[in-house]
Amino acid sequence: MSLVADTLAAPQRAMAPIVPARAAAKPSLVGATRGELAEALAAIGVPQREIRMRVTQLWHWIYHHGIRDFAAMLNMSKHLRAALAERYSLERPQIVTEQLSTDGTRKWLIRMPQLDTSDRGAEIECVYIPESDRGTLCVSSQVGCTLTCTFCHTGTQRLVRNLTTAEIAAQLIIARDRLGDFPGLARPDDGLVPAGEGVRAISNIVFMGMGEPLYNFDNVRDAIEIMSDGDGLSLSKRRITVSTSGVVPEIPRLGQESGAMLAISLHAVRDDLRNTLVPLNKKYPLADLLEACRTYPGASNARRITFEYVMLKGVNDSPAEARELVRLLKRIPAKINLIPFNPWPGTKYHCSDWDVIERFSDIVFNAGYASPVRTPRGRDILAACGQLKSETEKVRARARMIGEG
Ligand code: SAH
Ligand code: SF4
Numbered sequence: 001m002s003l004v005a006d007t008l009a010a011p012q013r014a015m016a017p018i019v020p021a022r023a024a025a026k027p028s029l030v031g032a033t034r035g036e037l038a039e040a041l042a043a044i045g046v047p048q049r050e051i052r053m054r055v056t057q058l059w060h061w062i063y064h065h066g067i068r069d070f071a072a073m074l075n076m077s078k079h080l081r082a083a084l085a086e087r088y089s090l091e092r093p094q095i096v097t098e099q100l101s102t103d104g105t106r107k108w109l110i111r112m113p114q115l116d117t118s119d120r121g122a123e124i125e126c127v128y129i130p131e132s133d134r135g136t137l138c139v140s141s142q143v144g145c146t147l148t149c150t151f152c153h154t155g156t157q158r159l160v161r162n163l164t165t166a167e168i169a170a171q172l173i174i175a176r177d178r179l180g181d182f183p184g185l186a187r188p189d190d191g192l193v194p195a196g197e198g199v200r201a202i203s204n205i206v207f208m209g210m211g212e213p214l215y216n217f218d219n220v221r222d223a224i225e226i227m228s229d230g231d232g233l234s235l236s237k238r239r240i241t242v243s244t245s246g247v248v249p250e251i252p253r254l255g256q257e258s259g260a261m262l263a264i265s266l267h268a269v270r271d272d273l274r275n276t277l278v279p280l281n282k283k284y285p286l287a288d289l290l291e292a293c294r295t296y297p298g299a300s301n302a303r304r305i306t307f308e309y310v311m312l313k314g315v316n317d318s319p320a321e322a323r324e325l326v327r328l329l330k331r332i333p334a335k336i337n338l339i340p341f342n343p344w345p346g347t348k349y350h351c352s353d354w355d356v357i358e359r360f361s362d363i364v365f366n367a368g369y370a371s372p373v374r375t376p377r378g379r380d381i382l383a384a385c386g387q388l389k390s391e392t393e394k395v396r397a398r399a400r401m402i403g404e405g
Helices: 033-043 048-065 078-087 165-178 213-228 250-257 269-278 285-296 319-328 355-365 391-405
Strands: 093-100 106-112 122-130 135-140 204-207 239-246 261-265 303-312 334-340
Touching: 033 048, 093 165, 106 165, 106 213, 122 165, 135 165, 165 213, 204 213, 213 250, 239 250, 239 303, 250 261, 250 285, 261 285, 303 355, 319 355, 334 355
Parallel strands: 135 204, 204 239, 239 261, 261 303, 303 334
Antiparallel strands: 093 106, 106 122, 122 135
16 A cells, blocks of 8 residues: 555546537536426426336436446346437546555646637646545535635636536536445545445535536535435435535524535634625624524534634634634534644645644633544645635746746
């Protein structure tokens, strides 16, 4: 078993040419909702009375088995399999690069097929983090982000669009392909992915990749339905967490319409500081955000809201701020997650010193909160929280710098 940071055998880390991905020749059914599968079947002439049954079959093959070829769908007639294959594909979005960190974290740069001629090519990153008791997939909801949190690398990316439902769901499918997490597939042979009878490589999903999920609410909600459907990908909704920087009007909808767990990127306990760190705070200040949490549908001591707090040296890490954090969260069923700041090229922030993080954590712990400090994972491949940014953007930025230099 090699623990050396390296790329995997295939696909290689080769830099992608900076051209938009071409539109796929045939539309892919991977990531389709049940309604879309029904439409696709109707379009090739499947009689109305059969559609429900055929949707169930297709669903099971695509999402439970992860099948990549219509020919393998043996409970369908040869004629139907051929008709499906002629009109549709089961292609996944393209993996441009795959990187493996020394700690087992994997990062994929994924290029989505062009949606239409105005689409300038969407690339996103998706990260897998194995731990002793779980495997977490960190998915993106947008290409880049329209918000401009000052400590976040994604916020500096200019190219932005919402991902479709299929593009969000496809991240889980690609990760399952690569991790051997569909029935009959083998795990990678590096020993870095949890294995064993009935052990799922991916047990949890967090919407903590690129983008603000609540600015793409409908697609995120529908993708969560696909990911949690018991006849397919089958992830428990209690193990799917949506992280928001605080889009207050959409928070109740998340509880009502999706049943996923909620995480709030708090990062500051005063409006003046939060206005700088998370500029969306000017629109939805702390009092409104905390009120939305207090009334969040479905929150309870068994289903706590996670509050994320990035530790920025000399900015938000004093003991007084730790005490204020505890005061603010009174009467909210909360968990607190302290995140050491992950640096990225060009940032003005530094991560708090370890003893400062410990002091902060002790205050929160003594007030009765488990306050795990999130171990930074995959820093060597820029896969940690807030470090994601598409390779195309990075290459463009480098090209600009060289041009300017
Ligand atoms: N847009 C959403 C989800 C993506 S960001 C949100 O902001 O919640 C996921 C988490 O990473 C957020 O808590 C975010 O504040 C945090 N984060 C961003 N940049 C970071 C960095 N450089 N170091 C540590 N955490 C960071
Ligand atoms: Fe966007 Fe979240 Fe980064 Fe803020 S922290 S810029 S909301 S991705």
